[in-house]
Amino acid sequence: MRLLNSILLLAASSLIGMSSASYVTEPRQISSRHASFPKNNFIIEFSGSNAEADKKKLTSLLEDKFSDTTLTFGRLFNHDLMKGVTIQIGSKDKEDSPSSQSAASEEEQEELMNEVFKAVSESGLVKNIYPIVPVEGPNTEVQVLNEEIDIGKISPHVQTQVDRVHKELKNTGEGITVGIIDTGIDYTHPALGGGFGEGYKVRLGKDYIGDNYGYNSTVPEPDSDPMDSCPASTGSVGHGTHVAGIIAGKSANFTGVAPDVTLGMWRVFSCYGLTSNDIILDAILDAFDSGVDIISMSLGSFNGWPESPMAAVVERVIEKGTPVVVSAGNDGKLGAFTSGTPSVAQGALSIASFDNTKIINNVFGVKGSSETFAYYDSNPKIGDMQNGQLVAGDKNVGGDADACDVSTIPSSVKGKLALAKQSNKCTLSQQAINLGTAGAAGALLYNYDYAIPSTETVKIPFISLSDKDGEALLTMLKNSQNVQLTFDGKEEIRDAPTGNTVSWFSSIGGNYELGLTPNLAGVGGNVPSTLPQQLGSWGMMSGTSMAAPGVAASVALYLKQFSGNDELSTPAYILEQFQNYAYQAVHSHDDPNIETPFSQGAGLVQVYDALTQAPHVSPGHISFNDTINIEKTHTLKLTNNGDSIVSYQLLNNVSVSIEPYKDTNSYLFNEPAKFGLDGAKMRFSKKTIKLSPGKSVDITVTVIPPSTDPKLHIMYGGFITLKSQTKQTKDITIPYAGVVGDQRELPIYSNGTPLLTNSSEGQGGQIPVWGANDTYVYDRRANNGQPRFVITLANPTAQIASPVYNSRGRKIGDAFVDLEYMARTPSAGIGYTATWDGKYYPYFFNLRMPLPLPVLPGKYQIGLDALKWLGDKDNDNDREKWLSPVIQVK
Template sequence: MRLFNSILLLAASSFIGLSNASFVTQQHTVSSHSASSALNNNYIIEFSGSNAETDKKKLADLLQDKFSDTSLTFGRLFNHDLMKGVSIQIGSSKGKDGPSLQSIASDEEEQQKLMNDIFKTISESGLVKNIYPIVPVQGPNTQVKVLSENNIDFGDVSPHLQTQVDRVHKELKNTGEGITVGIIDSGIDYTHPALGGGFGEGYKVRYGKDLVGDNYGSTSLVPQPDDDPMDSCAASTGSVGHGTHVAGIIAGKSDNFAGVAPDATLGMWRVFGCGSSTSDAVILDAVLDAYDTGVDIISISIGGFNGWPESSLGSVIQRVISKGVPVIISVGNDGRLGAFSTSSPGITPGAFSVASIDNNKYIASIFSVSGSSETYVYADSEPKVDDIPSGQLVAGDKSVGGDSDACTASTIPSDVKGNLALVQRGTCPFDEKANNLAQAGAIGLVVFDSAGEVALTPSVINAKIPVVGVSHETGLALVKAIKQGDIQLTFNGKEEVRTLPTGNTVSVFSSIGPSYEMGFAPNIAGIGGYVLSTLPQQLGSWGTMSGTSMSAPGVAGSVALYLKQFKDAGKDDISKPAYILEQLQNYASQVAHTNKNPKIETPFSQGAGLVQVYDALTQAPHVSPGHISFNDTINIEKTHTLKLTNNGDSIVSYQLVNNVSVSIEPYQDTTSYLFNEPAEFGTDAAKIRFSKKTIKLSPGKSVDITVTVIPPSIDPKLHIMYGGFITLKSQTKQTKDITIPYAGVVGDQRELPIYSNGTPHLTNATNPLSSYPIWGTNDTFVYDRKSNDSLPPTFMIRLANPTRHIASPVYNERGRRIGDAFVSLEYMARTTSTASGYAGTWDGKYYPYFFNLRMPLPLPVLPGKYQIGLDALKWLGDDDNENDREKWLSPVIQVK
């Protein structure tokens, strides 16, 4: 379930999102997620008053007096400066009134009406500011490679050279001592020697707690908190030691390893058990507790695909930031889904939204080929099936090298029996290839990528033989060798340090911005691809992971070094979160699009670039703001003002330059407007006019620079995403260049279609995952509420682009709008190519309108003919402007 904020669904009808999405809706003035997404009917009630304990008692008395036959359980009290509220679980009514003559009552319908009555009472109590359903949050999906060799110098794969951390340690003698970083994650093995060997006063891991317990998210959804954040989950649970890995990146320390801030103090707030999910309420609780503990920084490597920044968790994070605590969050791992693939809460305004850059070096598993002195790199499948055996390699398809290799049994040669089989990745799943080959007698599968320089990591579910992946180049070499004669592959578990072909470029998985509201995200980058760090000792002690989950703690460690440098000097004015982020952005290093294409990578992917900690700590000049968003063409702010301040003690001199980046071509075409997945890139560039082309500035002085954009002259229907970096090129040796990223879109986002694939569709399918009957414009859908055999009308939706709001008017036979089918649907993410879309069922009830006011309780429609509209607000559209809606009207629905 994705982490959304929106407003409460109090409808008798409901929408669900297929493939882990959900619709969300609005009622009253109370904001939250969809009620249908609430975890076991658990909610957080945020009070408007200043005393949560008093307000809780008043609310409890009110509800228990009016709903005495309903189970209402109050839980966690948030009597906090940043959140006044209480959690509540709403159970079923103990008594039933029976069905009305106008509708077919059911337990579900009665529960929905009960929920509606309860929330109407809550919202009209005068006590409540917001209602947030407690929703499940999936754990990070991160692949881990456990280190098996003991003779590797960890320094050979350290990313510190790329980020200047090595210089901060050596030249500034700054290792983050005295700074406390609070981590919200899956727990920690604090007994690991590199993490201090213990927990509590006097240890590196000094603070934190377990908010959930081991069983949470697997066998139980009931938290069993304690004061020990230990991660003792076994590999059999699917645990990869995510939190321990994150902690090592920030502050691990041993003879052969150093984190970014190796002498920093850590706190760990464990929000995942040994299962794969938690709830946003648990994360919220952890953030507040970390803040109360007095941590200097909070690091969060959690999120879900959704570009809307509105969320309950995001609101609290913003409040924490406003109190002076930097919050560093991963931007997401959905870069393969193209543009606008960021995650929440990683796009929270004011947060450090961190992209991932690949490490220059990595620890590779290698195999050898008979007759050759060269060794080749491979990657085990995820999850790993078993160790792949050595053996003869043969072609796994009669025409190996095609998209359909081993997709059907008929194309598999007979000589695969007893041998390893080689195929190219293609149109069918890796499991299908592996199991077809297993049926033919193969003992292992080697899959080569269809493109790319890095060894493929095949994803499998139920493969019956071991599967490994190699790069496209290695695969072609093996195909050639097979054609020349018999070859033997030897897999003996050896590892060695190799140069990564994609080193110092944006990781392929790193999410691409901006947010759906054109917010600048990501805004900074760290090393997240192939990062070595600590693992729980029961999982192998050391290993490599990749993800923005790794780049975020790297930046958190960098912020720890920054705070150590300036808090000790009493410079609190330049230690505020916004200033720190700007300083890191000012001196970040821009990476190339690829190592074969030296053009600058777009800011939509790398933010301001890869953090350069030493320069950020030692350079006094500062530019604010740290980035510029020009929005789309209609909402464009062509001119912005930059303020350059010389905080140093010598004169500085700069020349202003516009360094353009690659552009993004987000869509496949200008008809369907389906996203390119992955994104495609171009060379369309903007021009920038400066009010000053050269600057000379004395110590202690500031100067304003106005910058005006001239977007590229291209067809606005393409919605090209342009960007670049305004560079203040230093004219003095002792002063470094300063860069400010900018980005914008050519085109009007409001003109983009919301619906795709011909949807919305009206159907009667109960689980429309793939194919389903569709009622046409001239058809009539008959829904007999008195017949158990009559299926209710269901709407299928795919969204080409995101929408903030979908209205659902119900029209009677005379064409008059009598109310809404759904309370409303809000903050909806675009449908990706791998998702089935959204489905919603209408049960024949509506929210009536009287004197232009929507009533809070649904009523069953009278027998008759009706049509339902689904009117989607255009992207960045005005909710009060009917012209900003994409409207759809259903076929006639005859309700009996």
């Protein structure tokens, strides 16, 4: 037996037994500033057509079987798209107090839930059981804009052709309604109409959450008013108001993408940025019922399985004909397979982020010169850079090891502002630390085109500069010994060095079933828009949260353009049309290779082209899956909806590839992703096409994946391009993606887990861990903790089974009901825990019984058999198996 520090287990989600094929886990560590999120809350989805009647039947069944249990029913979903109810389960205390959940131990609660939900799942009433989980709002920073800045000059409308739609097509979205599910809105803002209700721009919606949810309470306080009046002291940044402005803002110097649409706002996040998935579900259904034409959602959770409840309901809304646009997520730094739910829902427009081509930069000047220099504050917590004299930060400044050694820093830096070049011989933080140690008053490090965050150990102001500006300052130093810098807080609009490329934060696909998400992109990096007036009225934010509403508003322009044409207005057709005419980014301005579809989807929306080009290709993208499940040949249908002959040449434009894993032993993800140049070849049934108006033609495409080592699981991609041979017709592109290798060969467990530990923390924060040759003694009569299993996942799994074996090695049943649809564990993320109560679910003629039985005293072992990625649940060879040490039960 060894000891494990308990900090490794903090905030791990406790998994309990659930019905087979119904339990979706979404572990989430919520911010410490939030109130404790209630446990043992679930969404019960009924299989019948009358939720009210099924609720009564379920209540009667559970009250008869569990008289010592408190069952609190909450939200009722009696909707065509969702029949269900929320329920909280607790144990009654000795006085039968209904607020007795805290009176029961964690182990007793888990035991109770195992019994209750097995009964629920065997009742014949239930289709799915989902845990109610917390969902945090996007962690978005805001840059309040100076009133002197002309906001219209940094609008991304030229990038997305929205300017042409407004000017040439006279289309501003009038008559279309966009429903937003977000943090609320300051509808009194002049650019957002000044009011709420009939006759105003913001006409629909409600508040599902209240201001204080997550602060001192997790009880929603709903009302009919979606107003966001949250002060800055709550941490609120006005996310929903910013989103609304991107869609429909309208003022003298600012125009949203669709400035004349009608808005609805369903507020689901409190001032403290917390909600839960059941609240979001209710808002989605209400927005759908209100008759909105589009739903825009800038929210989500880190889980790529399309089976989550939010993704499932989004898919149903889309099937009913309402497009749903969802931000893909801001977890790009965590590598591949980071697209979140519900953006992974089948049919959703899953949106990546491109950077704006314009940016507002802080600038400083040089005395005696009219030139200004843009910079990024990399250490804002220390304070602003002060005016001062610039000196060289190294005796050989401009070399490859500037300031990496204190001995090479001249004494002249003391009390001065030191200039140094980024080094590949030491970290930038070390450079800044060394300059501070040598006495510099501030550090200017160049060769960066974006903000470089410093560590807490950097104790001086530290700014990042571009290579061009750094070299210009270095030239000034060579020509003068008295270069004085002035920092006066000025801002200027500049060309963004990363403009029109995928934002660094944008989540990378695909989903866990290898579908292509994201599937489209909008501008989300450095986007100006409205803020609540108490927070400054105007500001800049970055995130896929900003990209999604821009695309939602683009869809509004599309629906306006084709109003009354049902054939061209289905969610599937709209997505395909925007994909057909999207702009593909290069990997970076230093790398001209095309960015992978796993990062940019089909590319950045080109709204004018999508609205004016008649030829159409379906499907809009292709997923070739992995090598084992590959469908090498797909059929594309090109339809000419125009009135002139079109002609194309077919090409294969390969993109950069992704090397998802650090090595072929641990198979831990590269965080951030690592890219390569492994491309696929394509065979086309036709190399050229000439098509008359009103005609269609099928094109078969066959992939030849790159011949890379299957153990590397290279993620390849590219774009099938129909190169137009006529001036009036634009090129059409269809993204494709696939994986070389068999996903079933990837390990599921990581970091030496599963581990057998104790549910009670030991002395000094140490938790014992039992090894393979140890015996865990579990005395049910003593209060010494229960066996607990700790799990981290290198890769996602759709199911973990938990067979219980007796001392003769015979399986007698299951310890838990299957754990399902579990996300991979990022390097900085939390894992999972499951506690065993000494009971098992027995089998009778291969059928698992609905209620658990206590095991007899004796020795047992518990297996945790994880289904391999894309494995077959009915194939025992598709399991990664782990067997616990012996557990002696008394």
